[in-house]
Amino acid sequence: MFDPASLKYDAKGLIPAIAQDHRSGEVLMMAWMNAEAVQRTLETGRVTYWSRSRQGFWVKGQSSGHVQKLVELRVDCDRDCLLLLVDQHGPACHTNRRSCFYTAIREGAEVVIMEPSEA
Template structure:
């Protein structure tokens, strides 16, 4: 069964058919990661409650946690006002980042200098 047509019609995809997905911890708002989805990945996510993404490097779908055990249980999904970004609010089990960090934004904070 394909992605609901009402949702598909709202998506604004990149040239390769993808939409970025910002992933947050549902109860704290902590930003965990950014991943990519196509229509099939979004359909799988919405119909199973498990975050499913398209891996640009491997050229295949991956269900977060299938190999690592670090599952993302989807609590809420939304499109932004333009339909070009998906927000997933998840219950993250374990690390979100493939490096083992809690989030993909832990390892390299940038200094902000205001003049």
């Protein structure tokens, strides 16, 4: 059985978690989990992070409705990073864009390559 305690957490008890759209392969966001957030995510199938700014559990989409359903959790070779394949409902970013990675560096300048959703 997989035990979330077997992962490697940083000094604050956190591990980075990358959310990727399981259909398109788009990388949507990166946030942090503690061992209980990993456990809750696996148990509920709803991706649950640990909010460093609010110091509390953050069930993604609980206020915005933009929930992330877990399709598969993967662990990297060092056991210190997670990859979440998710079914993302609506935009993942708080700016209403599909992905948080909407700024590209092109020819030395920052270029916004994604517009916020209309809906």
